[in-house]
Amino acid sequence: MEQNVNIEILDKLTKFCVCKCISRATVKKAIGNGAKTIEEVKKVTGAGTGSCCGRRCTPKIQQLLNEYINETPLPLVR
Ligand code: FES
Secondary structure (H helix, E strand, C coil): CHHHHHHHHHHHHCEEECCCCEEHHHHHHHHHCCCCCHHHHHHHHCCCCCCCCCCCCHHHHHHHHHHHHCCCCCCCCC
């Protein structure tokens, strides 16, 4: 329980897309709601549309998608 709370807090504080201030929690929520590709995550969240054009955040989004596809459980985001 406490570990899940800590993960949720870290997810909200960790910026996946620094350019657009998109948190890991937002990306996880998009994936949890059915986004299955980088393009879908970017469309839903706005990540990857900042000044670096996704060079910094795209690998992180891909890694999270890979974890999700490999059925690593994602903590629920409220
Ligand atoms: S970090 Fe996502 S667009 Fe730059």
